[in-house]
Amino acid sequence: MHVDLYERIWMWAAAGLVVLFLGTILSTAALNAANPPSHLETIDPTTLASHPEFGAPRVVPHEDGTVTVSVRAETFSFTPDPIEVPANRPITFRITSADVLHGFQVVGTNANAMAIPGYVSQFTVTFPRAGEYTVACNEYCGLMHHGMVGKLIVKEATP
Amino acid sequence: MSSAEASRQRLAATHIGVAVAAFALAAALGLIQALSIADVAFPGRSESLYYIAVTAHGVLMALVFTTFFIMGFGYALAQVELGRIVGRGAAWVAFWLGVVGSAAAAETILRGQSTVLYTFYPPLRAHPLFYIGATLLVVASWIWGGVMVASYRSWRREHPGVAVPLPIHGMLAAVIIWYIATAGLAAEVVGMLIPWSLGWVKTVDPLVARTLFWWFGHPLVYFWLLPAYVLWYTVLPRVAGGRLFSDPLARMAFILFVLLSTPVGFHHQFADPGISSGWKLAHTFTTYAVVYPSLVTAFTVVASLEVAGRMKGARGLFDWTLRLPWGDPFFACVALSMIAFLFGGFGGLINAAYAMNGMVHNTAWIMGHFHVTLGTTVALTFMGGTYWLLPRLIARELRFPRLALLQPYLWFAGMVLFSTSYHLAGLRGLPRRVYSGALSGSEGASWHGLTVVAAAGAVVLFLSALSFVTVAAGTWLGGRRIVAPAFEFAVPLRPVTGPGVWDRLGMWAVAAVVLVALAYGYPLLHLLSHPRFGSPGFQPF
Numbered sequence: 001m002h003v004d005l006y007e008r009i010w011m012w013a014a015a016g017l018v019v020l021f022l023g024t025i026l027s028t029a030a031l032n033a034a035n036p037p038s039h040l041e042t043i044d045p046t047t048l049a050s051h052p053e054f055g056a057p058r059v060v061p062h063e064d065g066t067v068t069v070s071v072r073a074e075t076f077s078f079t080p081d082p083i084e085v086p087a088n089r090p091i092t093f094r095i096t097s098a099d100v101l102h103g104f105q106v107v108g109t110n111a112n113a114m115a116i117p118g119y120v121s122q123f124t125v126t127f128p129r130a131g132e133y134t135v136a137c138n139e140y141c142g143l144m145h146h147g148m149v150g151k152l153i154v155k156e157a158t159p
Numbered sequence: 160m161s162s163a164e165a166s167r168q169r170l171a172a173t174h175i176g177v178a179v180a181a182f183a184l185a186a187a188l189g190l191i192q193a194l195s196i197a198d199v200a201f202p203g204r205s206e207s208l209y210y211i212a213v214t215a216h217g218v219l220m221a222l223v224f225t226t227f228f229i230m231g232f233g234y235a236l237a238q239v240e241l242g243r244i245v246g247r248g249a250a251w252v253a254f255w256l257g258v259v260g261s262a263a264a265a266e267t268i269l270r271g272q273s274t275v276l277y278t279f280y281p282p283l284r285a286h287p288l289f290y291i292g293a294t295l296l297v298v299a300s301w302i303w304g305g306v307m308v309a310s311y312r313s314w315r316r317e318h319p320g321v322a323v324p325l326p327i328h329g330m331l332a333a334v335i336i337w338y339i340a341t342a343g344l345a346a347e348v349v350g351m352l353i354p355w356s357l358g359w360v361k362t363v364d365p366l367v368a369r370t371l372f373w374w375f376g377h378p379l380v381y382f383w384l385l386p387a388y389v390l391w392y393t394v395l396p397r398v399a400g401g402r403l404f405s406d407p408l409a410r411m412a413f414i415l416f417v418l419l420s421t422p423v424g425f426h427h428q429f430a431d432p433g434i435s436s437g438w439k440l441a442h443t444f445t446t447y448a449v450v451y452p453s454l455v456t457a458f459t460v461v462a463s464l465e466v467a468g469r470m471k472g473a474r475g476l477f478d479w480t481l482r483l484p485w486g487d488p489f490f491a492c493v494a495l496s497m498i499a500f501l502f503g504g505f506g507g508l509i510n511a512a513y514a515m516n517g518m519v520h521n522t523a524w525i526m527g528h529f530h531v532t533l534g535t536t537v538a539l540t541f542m543g544g545t546y547w548l549l550p551r552l553i554a555r556e557l558r559f560p561r562l563a564l565l566q567p568y569l570w571f572a573g574m575v576l577f578s579t580s581y582h583l584a585g586l587r588g589l590p591r592r593v594y595s596g597a598l599s600g601s602e603g604a605s606w607h608g609l610t611v612v613a614a615a616g617a618v619v620l621f622l623s624a625l626s627f628v629t630v631a632a633g634t635w636l637g638g639r640r641i642v643a644p645a646f647e648f649a650v651p652l653r654p655v656t657g658p659g660v661w662d663r664l665g666m667w668a669v670a671a672v673v674l675v676a677l678a679y680g681y682p683l684l685h686l687l688s689h690p691r692f693g694s695p696g697f698q699p700f
Contacts, residue, residue: 142699
C-alpha cells in the first residue's frame with residue numbers, strides 16, 4: 001500500500017499522540033489511584049425501607065478519622081439531606097436508589113456517580129475546601145428531576 | 160436521467176424525505192428545551208412538555224433522521240455504484256416497517272406515555288409501543304443492511320478481481336458495525352424490556368440493561384459517522400475540484416472503525432457500579448484507539464482539498480483554502496462540519512479520559528459535546544448530503560440556493576453559541592437535561608448567563624433548521640425540472656489496483672465480533688453470575 005511521505009509522518013505523529021494520552025491516563029491511574037467507582041455489591045431495591053444501612057442512611061464517622069456516608073436516592077430527594085462531613089478527610093460514599101436511576105453529583109467537585117437500583121455505588125473522595133455544596137441529580141428520573149437537589153456541608157475538621 | 164432511472168431512485172428519495180420530516184419536527188422540539196433550561200418564559204412551558212421534548216428530540220434526531228438518511232443514501236449508492244438494488248420489494252417493506260414503527264413510538268412519546276428519553280434506561284418504563292416501534296425501525300434497518308449486502312454480492316459475482324467502489328466499502332463497513340451494535344440493543348429491548356413492559360416478567364436488572372444499551376450506544380455514533388465520512392472522502396474532493404489523496408487509507412480507516420467501534424462502551428459507564436476499573440481501563444484503550452482512524456481521515460480529506468486548491472492555481476502555504484468552493488452549499492456544510500469535529504473530537508477525548516470523566520459526566524458539557532459531534536459533524540454533513548442528493552435523485556434544481564448557502568453558516572454560528580455555552584456550564588456543574596437551569600429554584604447563579612447564550616444559539620439553530628427544511632421541501636415540490644446531474648465521485652490520485660486486504664470485509668467482520676466478545680464476554684458473565692435483584696417498573700412522568 002503506497003502511503004505518501006507526509007501522510008506517513010502524520011500517521012506516526014497521530015499514533016504518538018494516542019500513546020501519549022493513554023500513557024497519561026495510565027500513569028494517573030497507577031500513581032494517583034485516580035480510578036472511577038467500580039464496586040460490585042448488590043442489594044434488593046424493593047426492601048430498602050427495612051434495610052439496616054439504607055433504611056435510615058446516615059453519616060458514620062470512624063475512629064481513624066475517615067467517614068462513611070450512606071445515601072438513598074429516590075424520586076425526588078436524597079437521604080440524608082443535608083449531609084455533613086469534615087474537610088480533608090477521606091469520605092467514602094455508598095449510594096443506592098430506591099426506584100429509578102439517579103445521579104449523585106457534588107457540584108464543583110469530581111464526586112459524580114450513578115445511583116442504580118439493585119446496586120451500591122461506592123467511591124472515596126476528600127473535600128479540601130469547607131463550604132456548602134449543591135448535590136444535584138444528573139440522571140433524568142422523572143417530572144421533577146431538576147428539583148432533585150440536596151446539600152453537602154463540608155466543615156473544617158476539628159483537630 | 161430517464162424516467163426509468165428516476166423511478167429506480169424513488170426508494171432512496173422517499174427515505175431522504177422521511178429523514179427531513181423527522182428533522183423538522185425534532186428541530187422545533189430542540190428550541191423548546193434550550194428556552195426552558197434558560198428559564199425563558201413562553202406559552203405552554205411545563206415540566207411535562209420539556210421532558211417530552213427531550214425524549215422526542217432525541218429519538219427523532221438520533222434514531223429516525225439519521226437512520227432514514229443513511230438507508231436512503233445507501234440505496235442511492237447501491238443503485239449508482241453497483242447498478243442494482245437486490246431485494247427492492249423487501250426494501251419497500253422495510254421502509255413501511257420503519258415508518259410505522261417510528262410513528263408508533265413518536266405517538267406514545269407525544270402523548271406523554273413514554274417520557275423515558277432516547278436512552279430509555281429501565282426501571283423507567285415506557286408504553287410497550289415505544290419499545291415495539293423502536294424495534295420495528297431497527298428491523299427495517301436490518302433489512303436495509305441485508306439488501307446492501309445482497310446487492311454487493313450480486314455485483315461481486317459479476318466483477319471478480321475488482322476493488323469494491325469506495326463509497327460502497329464505507330457503507331458496508333457501516334452495515335457491519337450496525338449489525339454488531341444492534342445485537343446488544345436487541346438483547347436489551349427484545350430480551351428484557353418488551354416482555355417487562357407487557358407485564359410478562361416482573362423485574363429487569365437496570366445495570367445489565369444499561370450495559371447492553373452502551374454496547375449499542377457508542378457504535379451507533381460510528382453508524383452515523385461512516386456515511387458522513389463516505390461523503391467527505393468520495394464526494395467532497397470532487398465538489399471541490401480535487402482528487403482523493405489516498406484511496407487505500409480511506410479503506411483502512413473504515414476497517415479500523417469496524418474493528419474498534421463496539422468494544423468501547425464502558426467509557427459511557429465510568430460512573431457506574433458493578434464494572435471493575437480494570438475493564439473500564441481496557442475500554443479506555445480501545446476508545447483512544449478508535450480516535451486514530453479519524454486522525455487519518457483528517458489528513459487524507461484535508462490533503463484532498465489542498466490538491467483541489469493547487470489544481471486551481473494556489474501556490475502558497477495556505478492560499479489553497481481560499482480557492483475552495485465556499486459558496487457551494489454542500490461544500491460549506493461539510494467543511495464547517497469538519498471544523499466542528501476538530502473540537503468535538505478533542506472534547507470526546509476528555510469524556511473518555513477515565514479519571515477526568517468525573518468532572519463532566521452527565522453535566523451540560525455532554526449536551527455541548529454531542530451537539531458539536533452528532534449535531535454538527537454528522538447532521539450538517541447530512542444536510543449538505545441532502546442538497547447534493549436531491550437534484551440527483553428527483554431531477555429537480557435546488558430551490559432557494561442562497562438560503563441553502565446561508566444555512567450551514569447559520570448552523571455553525573448557532574452551534575458555536577450553543578455548544579460552547581453548555582460545555583462551560585457543564586464544567587461549572589449544570590446537570591444535563593433539566594427543565595430549569597435554576598434546578599429546585601435557587602441554584603444556577605454561576606451558569607444562568609451561559610444558558611441564556613445557549614438559548615440564543617438555539618434560536619439561530621432553529622432558523623437554520625427552518626432554512627434547510629424550506630430548501631428541501633421547496634426543491635421537492637417546486638424545484639425546476641432538470642436533467643438529473645450525474646453522481647460523480649472523487650478520483651484517487653493513484654489509480655486503485657485490485658481488491659486489497661481492506662476489501663476482505665467478511666474477515667474483518669469476524670475479527671470485530673471476536674474483539675467484542677473479548678471486551679464484553681467476561682465483564683458481562685461476571686455481572687450475570689453475581690446474585691442480583693431486579694427492579695419493577697416506574698413511571699414518574
